[in-house]
Amino acid sequence: MVALVIAEHDNASLKGSTLHTVTAAAQCGGDVHVLVAGSNAGAAAAAAAQIAGVSKVIVADAAYFADGLAENIAEQVLALAGSYSHILAPATAYGKNILPRVAAKLDVAQISEITKVDSPDTFERPIYAGNAIAYVQSSDKIKVITVRSTGFDAAAATGGSAATETVAAVADNGKSAFVGRELAKSDRPELTAAKIIVSGGRGMGSGEAFKILEPLADKLNAAMGASRAAVDAGYVPNDWQVGQTGKIVAPTLYIAVGISGAIQHLAGMKDSKTIVAINKDPEAPIFSVADYGIVGDLFDIVPQLVAELG
Amino acid sequence: MKVLVPVKRVVDYNVKVRVKSDGTGVDIANVKMSMNPFDEIALEEAMRLKEAGKVTEVVAVSCGVTQCQETLRTGMAIGADRGILVETAVELEPLAVAKLLKALADKEQPQLIILGKQAIDDDSNQTGQMLAALLGWPQATFASKVVLEDGKVTVTREVDGGLETLALTLPAIVTTDLRLNEPRYVTLPNIMKAKKKPLDVTKPEDLGVDVTPRLKNLKVVEPAKRSAGIKVPDVATLVAKLRTEAKVI
Numbered sequence: 001m002v003a004l005v006i007a008e009h010d011n012a013s014l015k016g017s018t019l020h021t022v023t024a025a026a027q028c029g030g031d032v033h034v035l036v037a038g039s040n041a042g043a044a045a046a047a048a049a050q051i052a053g054v055s056k057v058i059v060a061d062a063a064y065f066a067d068g069l070a071e072n073i074a075e076q077v078l079a080l081a082g083s084y085s086h087i088l089a090p091a092t093a094y095g096k097n098i099l100p101r102v103a104a105k106l107d108v109a110q111i112s113e114i115t116k117v118d119s120p121d122t123f124e125r126p127i128y129a130g131n132a133i134a135y136v137q138s139s140d141k142i143k144v145i146t147v148r149s150t151g152f153d154a155a156a157a158t159g160g161s162a163a164t165e166t167v168a169a170v171a172d173n174g175k176s177a178f179v180g181r182e183l184a185k186s187d188r189p190e191l192t193a194a195k196i197i198v199s200g201g202r203g204m205g206s207g208e209a210f211k212i213l214e215p216l217a218d219k220l221n222a223a224m225g226a227s228r229a230a231v232d233a234g235y236v237p238n239d240w241q242v243g244q245t246g247k248i249v250a251p252t253l254y255i256a257v258g259i260s261g262a263i264q265h266l267a268g269m270k271d272s273k274t275i276v277a278i279n280k281d282p283e284a285p286i287f288s289v290a291d292y293g294i295v296g297d298l299f300d301i302v303p304q305l306v307a308e309l310g
Numbered sequence: 311m312k313v314l315v316p317v318k319r320v321v322d323y324n325v326k327v328r329v330k331s332d333g334t335g336v337d338i339a340n341v342k343m344s345m346n347p348f349d350e351i352a353l354e355e356a357m358r359l360k361e362a363g364k365v366t367e368v369v370a371v372s373c374g375v376t377q378c379q380e381t382l383r384t385g386m387a388i389g390a391d392r393g394i395l396v397e398t399a400v401e402l403e404p405l406a407v408a409k410l411l412k413a414l415a416d417k418e419q420p421q422l423i424i425l426g427k428q429a430i431d432d433d434s435n436q437t438g439q440m441l442a443a444l445l446g447w448p449q450a451t452f453a454s455k456v457v458l459e460d461g462k463v464t465v466t467r468e469v470d471g472g473l474e475t476l477a478l479t480l481p482a483i484v485t486t487d488l489r490l491n492e493p494r495y496v497t498l499p500n501i502m503k504a505k506k507k508p509l510d511v512t513k514p515e516d517l518g519v520d521v522t523p524r525l526k527n528l529k530v531v532e533p534a535k536r537s538a539g540i541k542v543p544d545v546a547t548l549v550a551k552l553r554t555e556a557k558v559i
Contacts, residue, residue, distance in 0.1 A: 069476070070439065071448055093469040097451050100404070100439035109405050109524035112434045122528065127432050128327045132336050135528040176448035176478045179464065183472035190471070196559075220559065228488070238454065238468050238489055245348075245428065245488060247470075253558040263326060270536055274556040276548065282541075291539035291556065292548055304545040309559070 001030030001120060003086035005054075006077060008094045009036060009044035011066065014051075016193045017090030017147075019154035022051055024147040026155070027117035028086045031055045034162070037076045037169075039066035049164055052156035062169035067181075068094060071173035074101035079170050081106060084142060085120070091146035091248075092192070099146055108140035113248075115151030129244040129267035149192060150250035150271050184237055191240065194223030196253045199242055199269070202229035203258020203279065203298060210236055212299065213257060215306045225249065225269075227259045243268035258298050261286030278302070312367045313356045314420040315390065316411055317349040319374055319381040320431040333529040345381050348426025350388070351486040354493040355456055356424050357389040364458045367391050369418060373402055373410050379509060386504035387496040393509040398521060400514075404432075406521035408440035413517035415445055420481065422463065427452050427485040438485035448478040451485040 003025035008015040018034070025032045033056040036045040041061060048057045060076050077098070081087060087102060089095030091113040103110035115133075116124035122137045123145065191197065198217045200210050210224070217224050225247070226240040242249055244267040254272035259265060261277070261284055269275070270289050277290035278298050287293045294301055321327055322342040330337050345353075359365040370385035372378040373396040382393035396410045415423060428435035442449035450465035454473065457464040464477045468487045514521045542548045552559045 067474075070442075070451070074443065093452060093467075096435050097439065097449075100436040101443035101449075103436070104405060104408055104440035104443040107405075109403055110434070110436050110440075111525065112436060126533065127530070128321070128336060129430065129433070130533055131327050132329045132530050133533050134530050137526040137528050138524065139526070140524055173448070175482075176450070176476050179475040179477050181469075181472065181474045192470070232488075237472075238487075239470065239472055241488075244430070244433065253552070253556075264323075274552070274558045275536075275539075276552070287541065288538045289536045292551055293539065293541040294545065294548055295541060301545060305549070308545050308549045 001028065001085040002083065003028045003030055003032050003088060004080065004084040005032060005034045006073070006087070006089040006095060006098065007034050007036045007044065007048055008090050008092060009038060009041060011038045011041040012043050014044050014047045016154060017092050017149050018048070019051060019157060020149035020152045021088050021090045021147045022053060022155040023152040024114065024117055025086065025088045026053045029120045030085060033058060035060065035077065035080065037065045037073050039063050045164060047157070049162040050158045050160050052159040054160050054162040057162045057164045059164060059166045060169045061166070064172040065169065067178035069176050069178060070097045070101055071176055072170065073098050074105070075170040075173060077102045078105050080167070081142060086143045086145060088145045088147055091148045095146050099144060103144040106142055106144065108142055108144055109138060110144045110146070111136055111138060112146050113148045114145055115148050129264050130270065131263065148248055150248055184239065188217060189221065189223045191223045191225055191247050192249055194251050196220045196222035197225050197249055197251045198222045198255045198257065199225035199227065199259060200230055200235070200257050201227040201259030202233065204230060204235060207235040212302050216302055219306055219309050227262070227265045256286050256290070257302060259286055260284045261289065311365050311422065312369065312418065312420040313359065313365050314369050314371055314415060314418060314423045315349070315353045315356050315385070316371045316425050316437070317353065317381050317385050318346040318429045319343050319372065319378045320346045320429055323347055323430060329530055329532045333531060335527065335530050343377070345384050346426050346429045348428060348486050350493040351488070351490050352424040352426050353385055353388050353390060354491045355486060358491065359458055360389070369394065369420070371396070371411065371414055373398070373407050375399055382509055383504050384496065386507045387500045388494065392507055395509065395511045396514060396517065397511050398514050400521050401523060402521055403523050403525060404434045404436035405440055405524065406519070407437050408444055409519045410514060410517060410521065411441050412444040413519055422458070422480065422482060422484065424484045424486065427487055438483050442483040447481050447483050449483040450476045450478055452487040453484050454487050454489050456484055456490065
């Protein structure tokens with residue numbers, strides 16, 4: 001049994017989600033290979049070879065792999081698929097985009113967003129916004145799986161010394177073209193990788209009000225997130241959304257400010273180690289999952305918290 | 311140009327589902343069912359393209375039990391010109407749905423298929439991408455903006471950390487994210503009109519598709535409950551607890 005992990009990377013470096021996926025792959029019971037399909041992605045491939053527990057890195061390099069177009073990357077995975085018992089990718093926008101194409105062409109079911117490997121053919125995955133956990137068994141010859149990062153520890157980024165093999169790149173599909181990318185520039189940690197997250201909800205009342213959270217995030221070196229209500233109201237960018245259909249996070253500390261706690265939001269953050277809720281409504285559902293709650297006006301409490309942290 | 315919009319009947323967004331005590335699944339008897347919210351957004355987008363004169367026909371498709379006809383009627387009340395139900399009592403996995411939709415696409419020859427990015431029941435996020443692969447079409451998932459012109463579709467996608475724009479040749483697959491549009495309210499006159507629109511019913515066998523499930527659901531359980539903690543009286547207590555009790559700062 002050998003598992004293939006589709007690395008998520010930006011050619012220069014690996015994304016953290018790749019490390020969590022390697023851990024899940026190792027739990028499937030065999031060797032772990034990593035595919036780095038990119039353009040001039042030598043640095044990403046070198047990083048993959050360093051991951052503890054990886055025995056081989058496969059590199060496919062072509063200009064048309066630069067932007068991770070699903071059509072091309074999926075085709076490259078399919079060219080290699082026959083040698084593997086498991087094919088895994090992170091359950092991020094990147095992996096979710098690519099992997100179902102692979103499963104469909106292999107004529108196998110995909111098992112999405114697993115949070116646990118029970119055995120090489122049985123996996124746990126949340127359904128209904130995390131309100132139920134399904135134990136799913138696959139009898140397909142190749143198991144195609146996306147991995148929820150919060151369910152698995154990150155594999156050590158160093159300590160490995162995998163062999164690197166270069167394979168021929170598949171032909172360009174040519175039916176989709178990359179036009180451009182607008183990534184938010186931020187000095188803060190990435191939401192899904194942050195140890196601490198400060199999140200705001202509808203209770204913030206305006207986009208301007210989110211500024212009150214910045215000193216708190218600065219002090220804690222935290223990422224900033226939001227509930228769907230705050231994103232829908234246009235207070236903050238879409239990619240800040242934590243929840244069932246946004247980002248799934250599990251930081252050490254999650255501070256929910258002015259968030260009532262709809263089930264769809266809780267689905268995205270209830271695996272956080274410690275949850276703090278600040279809300280003026282003592283009946284808000286967020287208090288039912290919070291370790292520590294403070295009832296009061298966030299515009300009084302947040303500055304006090306910043307001061308208290310010193 | 312014809313657009314196909316698949317719509318799924320799911321447990322309503324506001325229902326808090328309960329796991330059945332025998333562990334066989336969640337209890338969906340007597341709970342409110344609705345159209346998957348992402349599919350509503352897909353249908354709304356198709357209607358806007360039609361109203362802008364870029365699309366001539368919008369066909370809503372559903373796969374599943376007889377009651378999916380209600381979901382299709384809702385789709386036609388939103389504005390779809392007609393509906394197709396692929397009726398089966400088998401619990402359909404995304405791969406099976408993708409195969410059924412491929413068979414329908416081969417018949418109907420749409421230039422664009424707009425789907426919701428995921429259904430809020432099984433949270434799979436697979437069908438659109440699988441359908442694209444089976445048809446050999448390009449895809450743009452998680453769309454927040456769709457521009458259809460000059461024989462191609464340009465789509466802005468929500469990706470981790472921001473936005474990305476792709477241009478696809480037609481025919482193509484688009485899957486919708488939450489912020490693509492705000493679906494319209496269904497009005498009573500449109501509900502009445504929808505009752506008269508054509509709704510065809512077919513079966514997986516008629517389409518030559520084997521929909522047998524590939525995965526075995528061993529059991530479904532409640533997630534580990536997180537117990538409520540305490541309310542602290544002031545910020546000083548909170549910071550002290552975070553430092554000494556939780557040890558997270």
